[in-house]
Amino acid sequence: xxxxxxxxxxxxxxxxxxxxxxxxxxxxxxxxxxxxxxxxxxxxxxxxxxxxxxxxxxxxxxxxxxxxxxxxxxxxxxxxxxxxxxxxxxxxxxxxxxxxxxxxxxxxxxxxxxxxxxxxxxxxxxxxxxxxxxxxxxxxxxxxxxxxxxxxxxxxxxxxxxxxxxxxxxxxxxxxxxxxxxxxx
Amino acid sequence: xxxxxxxxxxxxxxxxxxxxxxxxxxxxxxxxxxxxxxxxxxxxxxxxxxxxxxxxxxxxxxxxxxxxxxxxxxxxxxxxxxxxxxxxxxxx
Numbered sequence: 284x285x286x287x288x289x290x291x292x293x294x295x296x297x298x299x300x301x302x303x304x305x306x307x308x309x310x311x312x313x314x315x316x317x318x319x320x321x322x323x324x325x326x327x328x329x330x331x332x333x334x335x336x337x338x339x340x341x342x343x344x345x346x347x348x349x350x351x352x353x354x355x356x357x358x359x360x361x362x363x364x365x366x367x368x369x370x371x372x373x374x375x376x377x378x379x380x381x382x383x384x385x386x387x388x389x390x391x392x393x394x395x396x397x398x399x400x401x402x403x404x405x406x407x408x409x410x411x412x413x414x415x416x417x418x419x420x421x422x423x424x425x426x427x428x429x430x431x432x433x434x435x436x437x438x439x440x441x442x443x444x445x446x447x448x449x450x451x452x453x454x455x456x457x458x459x460x461x462x463x464x465x466x467x468x
Numbered sequence: 469x470x471x472x473x474x475x476x477x478x479x480x481x482x483x484x485x486x487x488x489x490x491x492x493x494x495x496x497x498x499x500x501x502x503x504x505x506x507x508x509x510x511x512x513x514x515x516x517x518x519x520x521x522x523x524x525x526x527x528x529x530x531x532x533x534x535x536x537x538x539x540x541x542x543x544x545x546x547x548x549x550x551x552x553x554x555x556x557x558x559x560x
Contacts, residue, residue, distance in 0.1 A: 284486055285480065285481070285484070285485070285486060327559055329557075355526065355527070356525065356526030356527045368560075369560060379560070380558060380559065380560050381558060381559045382556060382557070382558050383556075383557040385529030385536060385554060386536065388476075388529070388554055388557060389529070389531050389534070389552065389554065392476065392552070392554075393534070401486075402477075405559055407559040407560070423560075430558045430559060430560055431559075433481050434477045434478050434481065434557070435478065435480055435481035436477055436557070
């Protein structure tokens with residue numbers, strides 16, 4: 284399945300899966316870490332779904348435990364991208380951002396395929412401490428657009444300023460003007 | 469023998485297809501298949517996948533069935549092997 288934001292009229296996101304995304308983000312935000320999980324205020328996951336007649340149906344979300352930020356050949360590229368494009372924040376450059384672990388990714392892809400789905404996107408959280416400044420937390424940053432470029436994936440941004448009212452929005456390849464509407468079902 | 473190749477993320481967008489089945493006369497090393505077959509079919513992918521010495525860059529993850537292909541792997545392909553090529557998946 285190859286798609287872009289013009290191929291998709293809307294994303295149908297089941298309430299249960301949406302809640303799973305939000306509870307993953309809030310749990311990490313509040314420092315309630317699972318055993319074996321990256322202990323940092325960053326939440327990242329993969330999303331599986333199906334496209335039919337312009338409707339992208341989300342079927343499964345997979346929170347990722349391991350941030351391969353330090354231990355892959357991608358790290359150096361990430362350091363440069365963060366140093367060049369990220370909005371300054373309190374966290375050191377070498378710790379900012381998330382690189383999906385390839386084994387975890389492959390495992391998620393297999394689970395999606397087993398359920399006749401494909402990996403259609405990723406999600407990650409923006410919270411107050413993600414960077415210094417007033418930029419909107421529910422929109423992709425310049426860094427997001429750089430990292431999402433040409434991936435063919437939808438980047439779901441979970442903006443958490445008020446923990447009682449998290450906002451989730453979807454952007455094809457992390458591009459601000461290629462937003463796809465989400466309908467909760 | 470047949471080999472099924474799946475492309476993920478940027479690898480998929482660059483190649484323009486999600487997957488393909490490639491026929492081979494004989495078994496070969498998986499890494500040789502990537503360099504000599506896949507990268508010859510998809511030159512635009514080779515630009516991302518290979519370094520100047522035609523070795524596979526470690527930024528890409530390649531799996532043969534469920535096993536990750538390591539740089540010095542001597543893993544061979546068999547009939548119906550499934551290769552998955554995943555470009556980096558990252559977020560800010």
